[in-house]
Amino acid sequence: MATIYQVSELAGVSLATVSRVMNGNTRVSEAKRTKVLEAMKELNYRPNSIAQSLASNCTNSVGLLVSELYGPFFGEMMSGVEGELRAAGKHVIVAAGHSDEASEKDAIEFLISRKCDALILHVDAVSDQYLLELNQSGTPVVVINRSIPGLMENCICLNNQLGGYLATKTLLEMGHRKVAYVSGPMWKTDVRDRVAGHRRALQEFDCVVPDSLFIEGDFHEEGGVKAMLQLLQQPEPFTAVVCANDEMACGVMNCARDNNLDVPGDLSVMGFDNVIMSRYTFPHLTTIDFPSGEMGRMAANWVRQHIYQDSKKPVQNLFEPTVVMRDSVRGLA
Amino acid sequence: MATIYQVSELAGVSLATVSRVMNGNTRVSEAKRTKVLEAMKELNYRPNSIAQSLASNCTNSVGLLVSELYGPFFGEMMSGVEGELRAAGKHVIVAAGHSDEASEKDAIEFLISRKCDALILHVDAVSDQYLLELNQSGTPVVVINRSIPGLMENCICLNNQLGGYLATKTLLEMGHRKVAYVSGPMWKTDVRDRVAGHRRALQEFDCVVPDSLFIEGDFHEEGGVKAMLQLLQQPEPFTAVVCANDEMACGVMNCARDNNLDVPGDLSVMGFDNVIMSRYTFPHLTTIDFPSGEMGRMAANWVRQHIYQDSKKPVQNLFEPTVVMRDSVRGLA
DNA sequence: ACACTTTGTGAAAGCGCTTACATTTGTAGC
DNA sequence: GCTACAAATGTAAGCGCTTTCACAAAGTGT
Structure with missing residues (x-):
C-alpha cells in the first residue's frame, strides 16, 4: 500500500502539499494539485484512515x-x-x-x-x-x-405518552369500554410513558378499568400469549386489548384464535411500533407507527x-x- | 485522557514497560507490573486503540x-x-x-x-x-x-440445494404432486441452488410440473402476493406452493386467504429461512431452517x-x- | 573465579498522517 | 528597482502507541 510519502515523491512536492490536496482546506496551486492527483491515481493511493485519525484526533x-x-x-x-x-x-x-x-x-x-x-x-x-x-x-x-x-x-x-394515548383513545372512540392493557416491563421509561398515555385516554372518557385487565408483559410474543391466558382466566369481560408492542399483540391474537375468539369480531387488538411483520399477520395488525x-x-x-x-x-x-x-x-x- | 506516558511516569518505569504489561507478550517483573497496573487504575487509563492500530498495524x-x-x-x-x-x-x-x-x-x-x-x-x-x-x-x-x-x-x-430439495420432497412425501414454486430472483446463486434442489426432488418422484406453476418472485411479501395471483389465473391446478423465502410465503398465504382458500386445508404452503416472523403467522409457517x-x-x-x-x-x-x-x-x- | 546464558528494562526509531510555523515565491504599489 | 504583503510551499514536530536493539543484572555451569 502506497503511503503519502511515495505520492509526494512521485509528484515532486512535499508531504504537506499532498495532505493539503487531500483535505482541501488550504489553497494549493492548480499545477501541483493535478500533479498530486495524478500521482495518487498512478499509485492507487488510499489514505490510511488510522493514521489520519491519530494525527487529526478525529476518527x-x-x-x-x-x-x-x-x-x-x-x-x-x-x-x-x-x-x-x-x-x-x-x-x-x-x-x-x-x-x-x-x-x-x-x-x-x-x-x-x-x-x-x-x-x-x-x-x-x-x-x-x-x-x-x-x-x-x-x-x-x-x-x-x-x-x-x-x-x-x-x-x-x-x-410515547401520545402513542399510548392514541392507541387507547382509538378504541374508546370506537365504542370499546372494557379495554385490557398488556404492558412492557415497567422499569423502562418508554413503557411507563405509554401506560401514562393509556390512562390519560381512559380518564378522558371517564372509563374505569379494573386492575385485573392490566398485565405487565415482556415485549415478546410468548409474553403476549401468557398475558392473554391470564386475561382469559380472570372474571372481568373485555372487548379489546391494547398491547405495548406488536410482538405481544401477535401473541395475544394467536392465543385468542386458539381459544376460538375471532379477531376482530370478538376481540379488537391494538399493537404498537408498526414493525414490518405487523403488515403480514392475520388479521393485519392495527397499530401505532414508530418511525x-x-x-x-x-x-x-x-x-x-x-x-x-x-x-x-x-x-x-x-x-x-x-x-x-x-x-x-x-x-x- | 491519560496517555501511556503519564502512566509510565506515575509508575516510575519506561513507556516500553507499560506497553509490555498491556500486551502481556513479554515478561515483566511482578513488582513493576503491579506498579503499572496501579498507575493505570489511578489515572483511569484506557489505551488509545487508534494509536495501537497505527503502531501495530492491526486494527x-x-x-x-x-x-x-x-x-x-x-x-x-x-x-x-x-x-x-x-x-x-x-x-x-x-x-x-x-x-x-x-x-x-x-x-x-x-x-x-x-x-x-x-x-x-x-x-x-x-x-x-x-x-x-x-x-x-x-x-x-x-x-x-x-x-x-x-x-x-x-x-x-x-x-441451499439440499434446502430446496427438502422443501419440495417434504410435500411430495405427503402426497402432493401439483407443486407450484415461487422462486427468488434467478440471478442470485443461492436462488438457483434452491431451484435445483426443488427440481431434483421432483425428478426423484417422477413428478412433472408444468412451467406455468413456476414463478420468479422478488423475495418480498408483495412479490408473494403477485406470484399467487398469477398462479390463480393460470389453468393448472395445484395443491401446494413452495416459496423460496418466508416473506413470499406470507404473501402467498395472505393472498390465498383473500381468495377464500384455506391454508393448509385447500393449499399447503412451504417457506424457506425460518425467520422469526414465521412462528407468528397464521397459520404458523412450515419452513426450512436457515441457521x-x-x-x-x-x-x-x-x-x-x-x-x-x-x-x-x-x-x-x-x-x-x-x-x-x-x-x-x-x-x- | 570465569565465560556464558537468560531475564528484565530503557532508549529510541518508527507507524502514516496533520498542522503550526518558517520560508520561498509572486504581485502590486511606489 | 525596491519594499511590503499575501499566497504557496516546505520543514519538522508531534499524535500515542509498538517493537527492535542494546545493555545491565542475575543466574548457570565448570
Whole structure:
C-alpha cells in the first residue's frame, strides 16, 4: 500500500502539499494539485484512515449501541443511521447492549476506546446520571427514545405518552369500554410513558378499568400469549386489548384464535411500533407507527450537525406517533 | 485522557514497560507490573486503540457487509458476528451493500480504507473474480452464503440445494404432486441452488410440473402476493406452493386467504429461512431452517482462527438446512 | 573465579498522517 | 528597482502507541 510519502515523491512536492490536496482546506496551486492527483491515481493511493485519525484526533467513526442487532425495530433504526452517516463518509461501529447494565457499560467503554467521535445510544439499563457524565466527559452522546433531564438537546424521542394515548383513545372512540392493557416491563421509561398515555385516554372518557385487565408483559410474543391466558382466566369481560408492542399483540391474537375468539369480531387488538411483520399477520395488525428508521436518520443528522458540521437539515427532537388502521380492530356496534 | 506516558511516569518505569504489561507478550517483573497496573487504575487509563492500530498495524476491527441492516435474516447474522467478535475484544464496522454492485464495491472500499483486519461479506452483486482479487490483495475475506471456486476455505455456506430439495420432497412425501414454486430472483446463486434442489426432488418422484406453476418472485411479501395471483389465473391446478423465502410465503398465504382458500386445508404452503416472523403467522409457517445466526458466528470464528489465532473451535464451512414442521402444510388424503 | 546464558528494562526509531510555523515565491504599489 | 504583503510551499514536530536493539543484572555451569 502506497503511503503519502511515495505520492509526494512521485509528484515532486512535499508531504504537506499532498495532505493539503487531500483535505482541501488550504489553497494549493492548480499545477501541483493535478500533479498530486495524478500521482495518487498512478499509485492507487488510499489514505490510511488510522493514521489520519491519530494525527487529526478525529476518527470519522460513530459508535452505535442498540439493545439487539436483530428485530425489526432496531434493524430499521440502524439502517437509518448507517445510510445517513455513510453518505457523509463516516463509519459506523455497532455493538449490542442487551438491555443489561453491565453489558451496556461494557459496550460503551468499547466504543470509547475506539475513539468514536460520537455515540448514538439506544439503552435502557444505564442511569441518566451515567449518560450525563458520559456526555460531559468528552464523548458527545445522542440518545434515542429516552428523555434525559439536562440533556434534552441530545435526545431523539418518540412521544410515547401520545402513542399510548392514541392507541387507547382509538378504541374508546370506537365504542370499546372494557379495554385490557398488556404492558412492557415497567422499569423502562418508554413503557411507563405509554401506560401514562393509556390512562390519560381512559380518564378522558371517564372509563374505569379494573386492575385485573392490566398485565405487565415482556415485549415478546410468548409474553403476549401468557398475558392473554391470564386475561382469559380472570372474571372481568373485555372487548379489546391494547398491547405495548406488536410482538405481544401477535401473541395475544394467536392465543385468542386458539381459544376460538375471532379477531376482530370478538376481540379488537391494538399493537404498537408498526414493525414490518405487523403488515403480514392475520388479521393485519392495527397499530401505532414508530418511525424508527427516521429517528435513526435524525440521530445521525444530529451528529453531522454538531460534530462534523456538514449538514444543514434541522434537528427534530420529538417525533409524533400515528395510528395505522388495519384489520385487527373493529368498532363496537 | 491519560496517555501511556503519564502512566509510565506515575509508575516510575519506561513507556516500553507499560506497553509490555498491556500486551502481556513479554515478561515483566511482578513488582513493576503491579506498579503499572496501579498507575493505570489511578489515572483511569484506557489505551488509545487508534494509536495501537497505527503502531501495530492491526486494527482489531472487522468489517461486516450485509445486503441490508434490517430484516430478520441479516439481523440474526449480524448478531452472531457481533457477539462472537466482541467476546474476543474486536470491533465490528458495519455497512450495507443493498445488493447493488456499485454500492457493494463502495462499501468494501470504505471498509478497507478503515484498515479492517478482515472482511465478512454477504454480497450478491460483485463477481467471484472481484472477491478473489480482494482476498489476494491483502484483505482477508470470508464470504457468507456463496461458494466461490478457489476460495472455498473462506466460504460459510448453507447447502441451499439440499434446502430446496427438502422443501419440495417434504410435500411430495405427503402426497402432493401439483407443486407450484415461487422462486427468488434467478440471478442470485443461492436462488438457483434452491431451484435445483426443488427440481431434483421432483425428478426423484417422477413428478412433472408444468412451467406455468413456476414463478420468479422478488423475495418480498408483495412479490408473494403477485406470484399467487398469477398462479390463480393460470389453468393448472395445484395443491401446494413452495416459496423460496418466508416473506413470499406470507404473501402467498395472505393472498390465498383473500381468495377464500384455506391454508393448509385447500393449499399447503412451504417457506424457506425460518425467520422469526414465521412462528407468528397464521397459520404458523412450515419452513426450512436457515441457521443465519450460527453462520454469522462461524464466520466470526473463522476470522478469530485465521486472523487473530485466538480460537480453537473448528471452522464448519457448510451448514445443513432442516425442515421445521408447523401448520401451513398438510398431507393429501 | 570465569565465560556464558537468560531475564528484565530503557532508549529510541518508527507507524502514516496533520498542522503550526518558517520560508520561498509572486504581485502590486511606489 | 525596491519594499511590503499575501499566497504557496516546505520543514519538522508531534499524535500515542509498538517493537527492535542494546545493555545491565542475575543466574548457570565448570
